Amino acid sequence: DSGVTQTPKHLITATGQRVTLRCSPRSGDLSVYWYQQSLDQGLQFLIHYYNGEERAKGNILERFSAQQFPDLHSELNLSSLELGDSALYFCASSVLAHTDTQYFGPGTRLTVL
């Protein structure tokens, strides 16, 4: 158990809908990262937050957004969902950034029908 929690574990929804994925980092970790894992794209970095501020953006679509709250938990919002958004979404956390090890949560499996 990495200490990173993600909810829900599974999410099934329809095209065009909006969902919110939640992540609680390890106690004491200030950085939260979001990743998407799909069969065709592999593991893709989406976005990084540090202590409430956005630090880096990767391959994140405009339909997706995230935020990190004062209690350091983070939410990833996915809107206007398409079939191709079906994937595993992982959250990871680290103490600070850069050289720190990232610890991954168990993931949320999103299925868009």
Next chain:
Amino acid sequence: AQSVAQPEDQVNVAEGNPLTVKCTYSVSGNPYLFWYVQYPNRGLQFLLKYITGDNLVKGSYGFEAEFNKSQTSFHLKKPSALVSDSALYFCAVRGRDNDMRFGAGTRLTVKP
């Protein structure tokens, strides 16, 4: 921008034999290199990392990795493979832009 290549989709070894999972990288500046393992329906688990210092890094579960700057490689090794080592292995690199880039993954199968 940094990138990572794992040239083998699949590696098969017999239990008790040594294993190597290959990784090469491209990065501006000093590389920060990581290995993670993913078991079915689980998140990624950290194995080891190279930041600076000794080129041979020891990690969890008996794994080690050798940083080779001239060959820009960071291969994962284990002297004696176990069936329970069968999983998906990811190499990753972070560079100056702070993004973590993962390789495509190598599926390791250890046969009894």
